[in-house]
Amino acid sequence: MTDVKRLYLMQVGYIAERNTPFVCYLVQLNDGRNVLIDTGLPDVAQPPPGVTMPTMTPSKNVVEQLASIGIQPSDIQFLITTHFDGDHAGRLDAFKNAEFIVQRTHFENAQHNPRFERTKNQWSNPDLHFRMLDGDTELFPGLRVIETSGHAKGHQSVLVTLPNTGLVILTIDAVPTQDALVLDRQMRPVDDNLEELIASTRKIMDVIEREHAALVVFGHDGNQWATLKKLPEFYD
Numbered sequence: 236m237t238d239v240k241r242l243y244l245m246q247v248g249y250i251a252e253r254n255t256p257f258v259c260y261l262v263q264l265n266d267g268r269n270v271l272i273d274t275g276l277p278d279v280a281q282p283p284p285g286v287t288m289p290t291m292t293p294s295k296n297v298v299e300q301l302a303s304i305g306i307q308p309s310d311i312q313f314l315i316t317t318h319f320d321g322d323h324a325g326r327l328d329a330f331k332n333a334e335f336i337v338q339r340t341h342f343e344n345a346q347h348n349p350r351f352e353r354t355k356n357q358w359s360n361p362d363l364h365f366r367m368l369d370g371d372t373e374l375f376p377g378l379r380v381i382e383t384s385g386h387a388k389g390h391q392s393v394l395v396t397l398p399n400t401g402l403v404i405l406t407i408d409a410v411p412t413q414d415a416l417v418l419d420r421q422m423r424p425v426d427d428n429l430e431e432l433i434a435s436t437r438k439i440m441d442v443i444e445r446e447h448a449a450l451v452v453f454g455h456d457g458n459q460w461a462t463l464k465k466l467p468e469f470y471d
Protein backbone atom coordinates (compact mmCIF):
# COMPACT_ATOMS: atom_id res chain seq x y z
CA MET A 236 0.00 0.00 0.00
CA THR A 237 1.14 3.48 -0.66
CA ASP A 238 -0.13 6.90 0.34
CA VAL A 239 1.98 8.43 -2.41
CA LYS A 240 0.32 9.76 -5.55
CA ARG A 241 3.06 11.50 -7.51
CA LEU A 242 6.74 12.28 -7.55
CA TYR A 243 8.04 15.42 -9.26
CA LEU A 244 11.72 15.98 -10.06
CA MET A 245 12.94 19.53 -10.56
CA GLN A 246 16.27 20.91 -11.60
CA VAL A 247 16.94 24.20 -9.81
CA GLY A 248 20.52 24.80 -10.98
CA TYR A 249 23.05 23.51 -13.48
CA ILE A 250 26.79 23.82 -14.05
CA ALA A 251 27.29 23.12 -17.74
CA GLU A 252 31.07 22.75 -17.65
CA ARG A 253 30.69 19.84 -15.19
CA ASN A 254 27.31 18.61 -16.44
CA THR A 255 26.12 18.84 -12.85
CA PRO A 256 22.45 19.43 -12.02
CA PHE A 257 21.22 20.69 -8.65
CA VAL A 258 17.85 19.25 -7.83
CA CYS A 259 14.85 18.99 -5.49
CA TYR A 260 11.86 16.68 -5.36
CA LEU A 261 8.18 16.96 -4.50
CA VAL A 262 6.08 14.04 -3.26
CA GLN A 263 2.31 14.47 -3.37
CA LEU A 264 0.22 12.27 -1.10
CA ASN A 265 -3.25 10.94 -1.89
CA ASP A 266 -4.77 13.20 0.77
CA GLY A 267 -3.40 16.29 -1.02
CA ARG A 268 -0.53 17.01 1.33
CA ASN A 269 2.85 17.89 -0.12
CA VAL A 270 6.29 16.73 0.96
CA LEU A 271 9.22 18.68 -0.44
CA ILE A 272 12.65 17.09 -0.46
CA ASP A 273 15.43 19.70 -0.24
CA THR A 274 15.24 23.30 -1.41
CA GLY A 275 18.24 23.72 -3.68
CA LEU A 276 20.54 26.69 -3.95
CA PRO A 277 20.18 30.04 -2.23
CA ASP A 278 19.68 33.29 -4.13
CA VAL A 279 23.37 34.03 -4.17
CA ALA A 280 25.39 30.85 -3.88
CA GLN A 281 28.42 31.41 -1.64
CA PRO A 282 31.32 29.19 -2.65
CA PRO A 283 33.36 27.59 0.15
CA PRO A 284 36.47 29.60 1.04
CA GLY A 285 39.15 29.32 -1.64
CA VAL A 286 36.82 27.80 -4.21
CA THR A 287 35.99 29.63 -7.43
CA MET A 288 32.38 29.14 -8.45
CA PRO A 289 31.91 27.87 -11.98
CA THR A 290 29.24 29.53 -14.03
CA MET A 291 25.68 28.53 -13.19
CA THR A 292 23.14 28.28 -15.94
CA PRO A 293 20.14 30.33 -14.74
CA SER A 294 17.29 28.04 -13.66
CA LYS A 295 13.96 28.52 -11.96
CA ASN A 296 14.39 28.16 -8.21
CA VAL A 297 12.29 25.79 -6.13
CA VAL A 298 9.64 28.41 -5.28
CA GLU A 299 9.24 29.34 -8.96
CA GLN A 300 9.12 25.70 -10.01
CA LEU A 301 6.38 24.91 -7.49
CA ALA A 302 4.43 28.01 -8.52
CA SER A 303 4.41 26.77 -12.10
CA ILE A 304 2.21 23.84 -10.99
CA GLY A 305 0.10 25.98 -8.68
CA ILE A 306 1.80 25.20 -5.37
CA GLN A 307 2.68 27.96 -2.92
CA PRO A 308 5.30 27.60 -0.17
CA SER A 309 2.48 27.52 2.40
CA ASP A 310 1.12 24.38 0.67
CA ILE A 311 4.20 22.38 1.73
CA GLN A 312 3.36 20.50 4.94
CA PHE A 313 6.58 18.50 5.28
CA LEU A 314 10.12 19.21 4.20
CA ILE A 315 12.64 16.39 4.20
CA THR A 316 16.03 17.99 4.44
CA THR A 317 18.63 15.43 3.37
CA HIS A 318 21.59 17.45 4.65
CA PHE A 319 22.58 21.09 5.12
CA ASP A 320 25.00 21.64 2.22
CA GLY A 321 24.39 24.90 0.39
CA ASP A 322 23.05 23.26 -2.76
CA HIS A 323 20.39 21.35 -0.78
CA ALA A 324 19.37 23.70 2.03
CA GLY A 325 19.58 27.10 0.37
CA ARG A 326 15.96 28.11 0.75
CA LEU A 327 14.63 26.37 3.84
CA ASP A 328 13.23 29.58 5.28
CA ALA A 329 10.89 30.03 2.31
CA PHE A 330 8.83 27.15 3.78
CA LYS A 331 8.12 28.26 7.33
CA ASN A 332 4.80 26.36 7.53
CA ALA A 333 6.44 23.02 6.94
CA GLU A 334 7.62 20.51 9.47
CA PHE A 335 11.31 19.94 8.72
CA ILE A 336 12.47 16.34 8.88
CA VAL A 337 16.16 15.75 9.51
CA GLN A 338 18.35 13.08 11.06
CA ARG A 339 19.25 14.04 14.63
CA THR A 340 22.91 13.13 14.06
CA HIS A 341 23.06 15.53 11.14
CA PHE A 342 21.44 18.38 13.02
CA GLU A 343 23.72 17.89 16.01
CA ASN A 344 26.86 17.57 13.88
CA ALA A 345 25.96 20.74 11.98
CA GLN A 346 25.91 22.82 15.18
CA HIS A 347 29.70 22.98 15.25
CA ASN A 348 30.81 21.79 11.82
CA PRO A 349 32.24 24.72 9.82
CA ARG A 350 31.05 23.03 6.61
CA PHE A 351 27.44 23.93 7.45
CA GLU A 352 28.21 27.47 8.59
CA ARG A 353 27.20 28.79 5.16
CA THR A 354 23.60 27.63 5.58
CA LYS A 355 23.34 28.16 9.33
CA ASN A 356 21.17 31.24 8.85
CA GLN A 357 18.70 28.84 7.20
CA TRP A 358 18.61 25.82 9.50
CA SER A 359 19.11 27.65 12.79
CA ASN A 360 16.16 29.94 12.10
CA PRO A 361 14.06 29.69 15.29
CA ASP A 362 10.85 29.99 13.24
CA LEU A 363 11.44 26.57 11.70
CA HIS A 364 10.04 23.48 13.36
CA PHE A 365 12.29 20.40 13.11
CA ARG A 366 11.37 16.77 13.65
CA MET A 367 14.51 14.79 14.50
CA LEU A 368 14.77 11.22 13.24
CA ASP A 369 16.99 8.50 14.66
CA GLY A 370 17.81 6.37 11.64
CA ASP A 371 15.61 4.70 9.01
CA THR A 372 11.99 5.82 9.30
CA GLU A 373 8.70 5.29 7.49
CA LEU A 374 7.08 8.72 7.32
CA PHE A 375 3.94 7.54 5.48
CA PRO A 376 3.06 4.27 3.81
CA GLY A 377 5.15 4.51 0.63
CA LEU A 378 7.51 7.23 1.84
CA ARG A 379 10.62 6.29 3.82
CA VAL A 380 13.96 7.81 4.61
CA ILE A 381 17.12 5.83 5.21
CA GLU A 382 20.18 7.10 6.98
CA THR A 383 23.12 7.18 4.54
CA SER A 384 26.11 8.83 6.21
CA GLY A 385 29.46 9.20 4.47
CA HIS A 386 28.88 12.25 2.33
CA ALA A 387 27.87 13.91 5.59
CA LYS A 388 27.04 12.61 9.09
CA GLY A 389 23.34 11.78 9.20
CA HIS A 390 22.76 12.35 5.50
CA GLN A 391 19.50 10.74 4.41
CA SER A 392 18.24 9.20 1.19
CA VAL A 393 14.56 8.79 0.30
CA LEU A 394 12.51 5.79 -0.84
CA VAL A 395 9.26 6.56 -2.66
CA THR A 396 6.78 3.81 -3.57
CA LEU A 397 4.55 4.96 -6.41
CA PRO A 398 1.29 3.26 -7.39
CA ASN A 399 2.28 2.58 -11.02
CA THR A 400 6.03 3.02 -11.25
CA GLY A 401 6.93 1.10 -8.09
CA LEU A 402 9.90 1.89 -5.87
CA VAL A 403 11.99 4.95 -6.71
CA ILE A 404 15.19 5.52 -4.72
CA LEU A 405 16.45 9.07 -4.37
CA THR A 406 20.06 8.50 -3.37
CA ILE A 407 20.79 12.24 -3.03
CA ASP A 408 24.54 12.67 -2.36
CA ALA A 409 25.12 9.21 -0.88
CA VAL A 410 25.56 8.13 -4.51
CA PRO A 411 25.74 11.31 -6.61
CA THR A 412 26.26 9.63 -9.98
CA GLN A 413 25.62 6.22 -11.51
CA ASP A 414 29.34 5.40 -11.66
CA ALA A 415 29.60 5.82 -7.86
CA LEU A 416 27.22 2.89 -7.31
CA VAL A 417 30.16 0.56 -6.64
CA LEU A 418 31.73 -0.66 -3.41
CA ASP A 419 35.31 0.27 -4.36
CA ARG A 420 34.42 3.92 -4.76
CA GLN A 421 36.67 6.83 -3.83
CA MET A 422 36.10 9.78 -1.51
CA ARG A 423 35.46 13.10 -3.17
CA PRO A 424 36.74 16.27 -1.46
CA VAL A 425 33.13 17.02 -0.50
CA ASP A 426 32.65 13.69 1.32
CA ASP A 427 33.06 13.15 5.06
CA ASN A 428 33.98 9.50 5.71
CA LEU A 429 34.93 6.73 3.26
CA GLU A 430 33.94 3.81 5.48
CA GLU A 431 30.46 5.21 6.03
CA LEU A 432 30.19 6.12 2.36
CA ILE A 433 30.84 2.52 1.36
CA ALA A 434 28.43 1.20 4.02
CA SER A 435 25.73 3.53 2.69
CA THR A 436 26.42 2.46 -0.88
CA ARG A 437 25.99 -1.15 0.18
CA LYS A 438 22.78 -0.27 2.02
CA ILE A 439 21.36 1.34 -1.12
CA MET A 440 22.46 -1.61 -3.28
CA ASP A 441 20.70 -3.96 -0.85
CA VAL A 442 17.44 -2.01 -1.13
CA ILE A 443 17.70 -1.98 -4.93
CA GLU A 444 18.06 -5.74 -5.01
CA ARG A 445 15.76 -6.77 -2.19
CA GLU A 446 12.89 -4.49 -3.15
CA HIS A 447 13.37 -4.58 -6.92
CA ALA A 448 13.69 -0.83 -7.32
CA ALA A 449 12.13 0.44 -10.53
CA LEU A 450 14.25 3.58 -10.70
CA VAL A 451 17.33 4.87 -8.89
CA VAL A 452 17.73 8.64 -9.18
CA PHE A 453 21.28 9.83 -8.52
CA GLY A 454 21.79 13.17 -6.82
CA HIS A 455 23.94 15.03 -9.35
CA ASP A 456 24.13 12.87 -12.48
CA GLY A 457 23.83 15.13 -15.53
CA ASN A 458 23.71 12.22 -17.97
CA GLN A 459 20.89 10.55 -16.09
CA TRP A 460 19.00 13.76 -15.40
CA ALA A 461 18.80 14.43 -19.13
CA THR A 462 16.75 11.22 -19.44
CA LEU A 463 14.36 11.77 -16.52
CA LYS A 464 10.91 13.34 -16.45
CA LYS A 465 11.05 16.75 -14.87
CA LEU A 466 8.35 19.04 -13.51
CA PRO A 467 5.67 19.69 -14.83
CA GLU A 468 5.93 16.02 -15.84
CA PHE A 469 5.85 13.54 -12.97
CA TYR A 470 6.12 9.88 -12.00
CA ASP A 471 3.02 8.21 -10.61
Ligand SMILES: [Zn+2]
Pocket residue numbers: 320322323408454455
Ligand atom coordinates in the same frame (compact mmCIF):
# COMPACT_ATOMS: atom_id res chain seq x y z
ZN1 LIG B 1 24.64 17.91 -3.36
